[in-house]
């Protein structure tokens with residue numbers, strides 16, 4: 768089959784890798800050439816899926832413990848994967864390293880073009896995809912992996928349910944003097960949850976979820 772994948776994020780790349788392995792001819796489009804660099808905690812089930820399609824991640828760090836606590840309250844909770852019967856909860860990896868591992872398995876690079884319109888299959892015609900360059904393609908199948916924000920879903924007459932969280936996230940990296948191998952931290956501070964994820968040796972990534980106005984001030 769000739770397949771078009773719209774979007775070159777993790778979902779689009781995973782879909783393409785799996786489809787190419789099944790022998791399908793895939794073209795993939797994404798206009799954004801600079802992807803955000805962030806720490807991703809991949810669950811064990813995601814790692815198993817990647818393994819099934821031949822993607823082994825030899826970068827990042829296994830997540831074996833999570834220390835949870837709340838600012839101002841005594842005590843904390845330490846979750847250990849071994850006590851839950853697992854060798855690890857998952858693996859923390861830089862999003863760019865995940866992208867590199869996935870693109871290593873694909874035949875061609877993602878074409879840096881935006882898709883401006885998609886039409887669904889009709890009784891007479893294959894689906895159609897129109898690129899911002901004006902090129903029209905009539906593949907057998909279209910996979911929409913645009914992160915749900917491009918408006919293409921709505922243009923197909925599909926409705927999406929959106930729930931505003933009214934939260935912003937600040938992300939970054941920190942270096943620590945005394946790293947605890949494999950341990951992540953989930954700390955509930957007054958402004959919102961702060962997750963700290965081990966990336967490698969003394970480097971940690973953090974995601975701090977907070978009120979948008981406060982994030983703007985910071």
Ligand SMILES: Cc1cc2nc3c(=O)[nH]c(=O)nc-3n(C[C@H](O)[C@H](O)[C@H](O)COP(=O)(O)OP(=O)(O)OC[C@H]3O[C@@H](n4cnc5c(N)ncnc54)[C@H](O)[C@@H]3O)c2cc1C
Pocket residue numbers: 773774775776777778779796797798799805806807808809810880881882883912913914915916917919936938974
């Ligand atoms: C702060 C933060 C922390 C997170 N932490 C984690 C985590 O620890 N673990 C985890 O598993 N997930 C995490 N996530 C969620 C994760 O980032 C998303 O689930 C994931 O990126 C979704 O992948 P996707 O491919 O569906 O969409 P996206 O990553 O949004 O990619 C969609 C792509 O489609 C492209 N696109 C859009 N419109 C078009 C168009 N018209 N034509 C062509 N291309 C188009 C965009 O340029 C984009 O590159 C986090 C998210 C945030 C914001």
